[in-house]
Amino acid sequence: MTRLLGCDFSSSPSKRKQIVMAWGEAAGDRVVLKQLQLLPTLAAFSDCLHTPGPWVGGFDLPFGLPRELVENLAWPTDWLSCMQYFARLSRDDIRTQFAQFCNARPVGGKFAHRATDLPANSSPSMKWVNPPVAFMMHAGVPLLLQAGVHFPGLHDGDTQRVALETYPGMWARRVLQRQSYKNDAAAKQTTERWLARKNLLHALVWGHEALPVRLKLSSAMADDLVGDASGDSLDAVICMMQAAWAHQQFLQGDVLYGLPQQMDRLEGWIVNA
Numbered sequence: 001m002t003r004l005l006g007c008d009f010s011s012s013p014s015k016r017k018q019i020v021m022a023w024g025e026a027a028g029d030r031v032v033l034k035q036l037q038l039l040p041t042l043a044a045f046s047d048c049l050h051t052p053g054p055w056v057g058g059f060d061l062p063f064g065l066p067r068e069l070v071e072n073l074a075w076p077t078d079w080l081s082c083m084q085y086f087a088r089l090s091r092d093d094i095r096t097q098f099a100q101f102c103n104a105r106p107v108g109g110k111f112a113h114r115a116t117d118l119p120a121n122s123s124p125s126m127k128w129v130n131p132p133v134a135f136m137m138h139a140g141v142p143l144l145l146q147a148g149v150h151f152p153g154l155h156d157g158d159t160q161r162v163a164l165e166t167y168p169g170m171w172a173r174r175v176l177q178r179q180s181y182k183n184d185a186a187a188k189q190t191t192e193r194w195l196a197r198k199n200l201l202h203a204l205v206w207g208h209e210a211l212p213v214r215l216k217l218s219s220a221m222a223d224d225l226v227g228d229a230s231g232d233s234l235d236a237v238i239c240m241m242q243a244a245w246a247h248q249q250f251l252q253g254d255v256l257y258g259l260p261q262q263m264d265r266l267e268g269w270i271v272n273a
Helices: 042-049 067-072 079-088 091-103 133-147 168-176 191-206 219-227 232-251
Strands: 003-008 019-027 030-039 055-059 158-165 214-216
Touching (some): 019 042, 030 219, 055 232, 067 091, 079 133
Parallel strands (some): 030 214
């Protein structure tokens, strides 16, 4: 049986802010949450990627940069070459080059966007602050490449271990609209956000017209997800559910796991966007 994996990623994990991996399995028309795994280091994350397959994983970090940015900087426009070049840069190099690109552009259009950003309503993958998704990509994608996983539509690897870009905020907005459900700051971990997490989990379990798969889990796990005010555990589970949807597309004959045939093979695409 193919296992399903969802990852809430951090580019600088620690014992306080760990990477969360949600593991599950398909069971009929449901996805059963089996385990939440906490990883305090990037080395632990790297080790986890070598877990024998078959598994399909959804990872909450960008897998590509905007073509407009890459061409402007005269970086390689082949995905693998671009990611290898990107990985060799320091964070200071990335910050400097991206800031120079933004400073030359008009107010309101500082950042370049990928084609997937509009339907997913996601942050530009070149952002280095609030949230620093560029640094997440810089930390995560090289480890995925080193592990030899398969990136559908981008780079061939071990097809028993499949990595897909997912974005939990996209599914959360389908249920909650603009209502906030998480915050790392203790002072902002309100009853309203607790209720939002409970409502979001309810939609995942009992179904929602905009969520194409349903979740099954124990009462104890449900309490843990709602009780995690950072939202990291719930985000990992949503990534697992998005991976489950992608795996369903594969089982129906789609070798791209639901990614659009016409997607830009440099930029990549967010599952189910």
